[in-house]
Amino acid sequence: MKKFLKKFFVFCIPLLLMWVCIELMYRLVPNNYSFKHQNIGKNFDSQILVFGNSHSFYGINPRYFSSNTFNISNISQSLYFDELLFNKYINDFKDLKTVVFNVDYFTLSTTENDAEDRWRRYFYKEQMHLDVPGISALDLRLYSLTFAPRFNLTIETIKQYFKVGTLVECSTKGWRRQDGVNELYNNAEMAKVIANKHEDGSVDFRKNVQRLKSIIAACNKRNINVILVNMPVTSNYAANVNQHKLALITKECAQLAKIENVYYLNLFQDNLFQDTDFYDTDHLNSVGAKKCSQLLDGIIANLKK
Amino acid sequence: MLFNSLDFAIFFPIVFICYWFIFNKSLKLQNGFLLAASYFFYSCWDWRFLFLLMFSTLLDFYTGQKIYNLKSTDRKIWLWVSIATNLGFLILFKYFNFFIDSFSNVFSILGYTFSGWSLNVILPVGISFYTFHGLSYVVDIYNDRTKPVSNFINYSVFVSFFPLLVAGPIERATHLLPQIEKKRHFDYNLAVNGLRQLLWGLFKKLVIADNCAQYANQVFNDQYEYSGSSLALGAVFFAFQIYGDFSGYTDMASGVAKILGIRLLKNFSYPYFSRDIAEFWRRWHISLSSWFRDYVYIPLGGSRVSLLKQVRNVFIVFLLSGFWHGANWTFIVWGLLHACYFLPSLLIGTNRSNIDNDFTITGILGLKNLSRMAFTFLLVTIGWIFFRSDSLTLAIDYIAAIFSNSLFTLPHFLPKKLILLTVAFIVVEWYGRKEEFAIAKMGLNWSLAWRISFYYMILILILIYITTEQDFIYFQF
Numbered sequence: 176m177k178k179f180l181k182k183f184f185v186f187c188i189p190l191l192l193m194w195v196c197i198e199l200m201y202r203l204v205p206n207n208y209s210f211k212h213q214n215i216g217k218n219f220d221s222q223i224l225v226f227g228n229s230h231s232f233y234g235i236n237p238r239y240f241s242s243n244t245f246n247i248s249n250i251s252q253s254l255y256f257d258e259l260l261f262n263k264y265i266n267d268f269k270d271l272k273t274v275v276f277n278v279d280y281f282t283l284s285t286t287e288n289d290a291e292d293r294w295r296r297y298f299y300k301e302q303m304h305l306d307v308p309g310i311s312a313l314d315l316r317l318y319s320l321t322f323a324p325r326f327n328l329t330i331e332t333i334k335q336y337f338k339v340g341t342l343v344e345c346s347t348k349g350w351r352r353q354d355g356v357n358e359l360y361n362n363a364e365m366a367k368v369i370a371n372k373h374e375d376g377s378v379d380f381r382k383n384v385q386r387l388k389s390i391i392a393a394c395n396k397r398n399i400n401v402i403l404v405n406m407p408v409t410s411n412y413a414a415n416v417n418q419h420k421l422a423l424i425t426k427e428c429a430q431l432a433k434i435e436n437v438y439y440l441n442l443f444q445d446n447l448f449q450d451t452d453f454y455d456t457d458h459l460n461s462v463g464a465k466k467c468s469q470l471l472d473g474i475i476a477n478l479k480k
Numbered sequence: 481m482l483f484n485s486l487d488f489a490i491f492f493p494i495v496f497i498c499y500w501f502i503f504n505k506s507l508k509l510q511n512g513f514l515l516a517a518s519y520f521f522y523s524c525w526d527w528r529f530l531f532l533l534m535f536s537t538l539l540d541f542y543t544g545q546k547i548y549n550l551k552s553t554d555r556k557i558w559l560w561v562s563i564a565t566n567l568g569f570l571i572l573f574k575y576f577n578f579f580i581d582s583f584s585n586v587f588s589i590l591g592y593t594f595s596g597w598s599l600n601v602i603l604p605v606g607i608s609f610y611t612f613h614g615l616s617y618v619v620d621i622y623n624d625r626t627k628p629v630s631n632f633i634n635y636s637v638f639v640s641f642f643p644l645l646v647a648g649p650i651e652r653a654t655h656l657l658p659q660i661e662k663k664r665h666f667d668y669n670l671a672v673n674g675l676r677q678l679l680w681g682l683f684k685k686l687v688i689a690d691n692c693a694q695y696a697n698q699v700f701n702d703q704y705e706y707s708g709s710s711l712a713l714g715a716v717f718f719a720f721q722i723y724g725d726f727s728g729y730t731d732m733a734s735g736v737a738k739i740l741g742i743r744l745l746k747n748f749s750y751p752y753f754s755r756d757i758a759e760f761w762r763r764w765h766i767s768l769s770s771w772f773r774d775y776v777y778i779p780l781g782g783s784r785v786s787l788l789k790q791v792r793n794v795f796i797v798f799l800l801s802g803f804w805h806g807a808n809w810t811f812i813v814w815g816l817l818h819a820c821y822f823l824p825s826l827l828i829g830t831n832r833s834n835i836d837n838d839f840t841i842t843g844i845l846g847l848k849n850l851s852r853m854a855f856t857f858l859l860v861t862i863g864w865i866f867f868r869s870d871s872l873t874l875a876i877d878y879i880a881a882i883f884s885n886s887l888f889t890l891p892h893f894l895p896k897k898l899i900l901l902t903v904a905f906i907v908v909e910w911y912g913r914k915e916e917f918a919i920a921k922m923g924l925n926w927s928l929a930w931r932i933s934f935y936y937m938i939l940i941l942i943l944i945y946i947t948t949e950q951d952f953i954y955f956q957f
Contacts, residue, residue: 176500176666176668178668179666179668179671179672183675186932186935189936190939313487313490314486315486315487315489315490316486322486325946325947326943326944326946327943327944327945327946330944
């Protein structure tokens, strides 16, 4: 037995070392989660707060707003996490006048238990100090972030760190810059692949609509405007989504916009945006983000009047 | 709790330490602990079904005692009590809705309406496996092949031993019970062999099965969008998915059991190297096919009856085997298809001609063996299409679309890395085919550095190729 345990331990030493290094990287090297958490505190005077996933993370640049704005959105951030972040910070933003939520093709039907992105909950909990329900105290990932994402994602993260020198991809205002057009990802074939990836086959919006309603109710108490935005996508992407589901989403948003202080902006297939405004098939580049942000700022300015 | 989960990575070391360091003083304590660990493992899925497992265990333990102690006519009654109750639960949980739906369809074809009520229950994990464990025990006692166990804890461990509880192998009382009743000592070589098997099982599941699953699911979920060549490739990916998935699970189960000093039955023996269907069934899910052989085929007369009855027996066994897998016509047709594949070799008497494991693939003879293997793989893969499809119509459409003109076009996807990995996997399996599992002896004669590098290479491949967590296919049975 001694021999077995000794040899097994020796065999595991490189693995243990690797674990320590990865854990240190996740704990010590700032990333989007820890950086946003750090900067939220410095932006409590913001009047506009932007929630949502990568579409608003890349597509709404606070720099082009005439009022103080902070973008709290993040990659694959579902309404579930939007609501948790909203509830955590709403009282800290004393001057808040407007909140923006991007409602995409998959936003209303997404469930909080998407296996692919389940690892993110540990980063929200650990690095944004978000009280994420449903994580067992016995869950090892709660104590070691190494075990949260798949290993190949960790490899990508390490590669990125050595290539760029940082894991932070956003500005202090929370916006992520992407310049130019990536031909590899912005084409008809990729649009089909991505649209298929975003298709969950569900039109059950009840849970997420309820989330939006409770956010709206909380905003109404403080007289905060809520803007629901269908972020722009390329014509290729738009052509590949289920038009029936899209119509249901539009209808649901229009229905929500009947509530006081709620406004709905549908940019999904807006002519203002050309395919060259997109980095890939469904994400705006910095030029597109400027257009989108200025448009939103104009609308918000009009609300004030 | 899956073997390839973090939960198990915590659970098993705790079990290991308690099992070998705390409870090793007495066999009673060790088995009691093993039972508690097994029940905890099972209740991680759904604790409510633990009561069903306990009831089934208690019933078979009690009927086993009764059958042994009573005279001939009463023995038969208790045997049937056990069979009826065990199969009753299986039918209730697994097949009830299927029967109701099928009756309803037949009635509607005849122009009548039949609205039987259906049950809204989930299938208890592993019910097909532990029911067969219990049945084999009771039938073996009835046939005087074994004696009943006097210790209820030991019997419960036999039924519920966590490595095999949810997806087999389907153990026999004559094989596993003596190991449970005997004091176990830590065996270094067995434990190291177990670790190696666990590693290989993880590789099969996480690298081969889960990655093949991504393409197989993509094609089978959207089959009308793909060309014949893509569908053919999708079916091949499914063949490797199900093999990697199920044999990977078995390897992990056997590996874990060996670390605890227990040997499980061999369940797979490189089935895709089979040269005919009869050989395939001697190599695929061996514990199930031998169960049906011993408890259905032989009692029906086996091969010692007229040819017509032999044919009947073969069809019954394959039909039941298909039905065992699930309550769907696709599984029944899959079973019957294999019966049809098997029939020619039975009729011309070649069903036991390929029983050796050491055959060549070089020279003229090798070419013959290779072509036989390829043909058998083709037949098996066609069968898997029925197994994987949600309905017969979808399966038939899938096969029809494969054999269309688009078979000779380039597939929609050609994942080179995965194909390369799968080829490498086949090569390793070929070289290790005489052993219990492919890497059982691989590298044992190499220098320590090379050997460690080899194991690390497998580990790194596992870490790199881990994809979205996929359930084990055989958990649904």
